[in-house]
Amino acid sequence: MSSSSSSPVSSKTTIVSKETDPNHVLSIAQFFKSLTLPDPSLDDYTSHxxxxxxxxxxxxxxxxxxxxxxxxxxxTPSLANFYNGLHGGVVASIAERVSMACVKTVVSEDKPLFLGELSISYLSAAPVLSEVLVEGSVVRSGRNLSVVNVEFKMKETMKVTYLARATFYHSLISKL
Incomplete structure (x- = not known):
């Protein structure tokens, strides 16, 4: 089925199986549309x-x-996803920042670091208005790399919601 004026799919190139219930297609199209609607509460956050x-x-x-x-x-609602849980991108950003801060407590300041790997397990959602404890710890730090584990736990229950593991590579400064 290609898109027409009565079709719920907005793209003319979208192909929908004939076996798919049109109501299901409509609900998916509405879901994607709701994800792209502008949120006026985020107007203060449009700069670099x-x-x-x-x-x-x-x-x-x-x-x-x-x-x-x-x-x-x-x-907060500004950090939440469509389902009112902590957005996965926010989890990744917090994990990266906390793990970088952990590494900076053990690595010499003159060594530039770059994030080589970030692995995240999303175990459970942290709902809006909840408080999450984030604990980062350096697992290994050597001459060329550092590895950090980050745990996200619900403050109220101490239930683990997200786990992250970050690997940072230490760049040597050229002596030219």
Whole structure:
């Protein structure tokens, strides 16, 4: 079935199986449309690196030690996905920032770092208005790389919601 004025699919190149219920296609099309609607509550976050500003107000450091960092994150509507849980991209961003901060507590400041790998397991959703404890710890740090584990737990129940593992490579500074 190709798109026509009565079709719920917006693209003329979209192909829909004849066995698919048109109501199901309509609900999927509406779902995708709702994801692309502008959200006026995010108008303050349209500048360069505005995601940092968006996260800053929601992350509070609890403790910083050599190789370990703990912080708290409140899941606000601006950090939520369509299903009112903490957005996966926000989880990834927090995991990257916490793991980078952990590495910086054990690696010399003159060594530039770059994120080589970031693996995340999404185990359970953290709902809007909940508080999540984020704990990062350096698992291994050597001459050329560092590995960090990051756990996200619901503050109220201590249930693990997300797990992340980041590998950072240490770039040597050229002596030219």
């Amino acid at each position: 690196d505005s995601f940092s500003v968006l996260l800053q107000g929601n992350i509070k450091a609890l403790s910083v030690e050599r190789g370990r960092i703990s912080c708290s994150v409140v899941v």
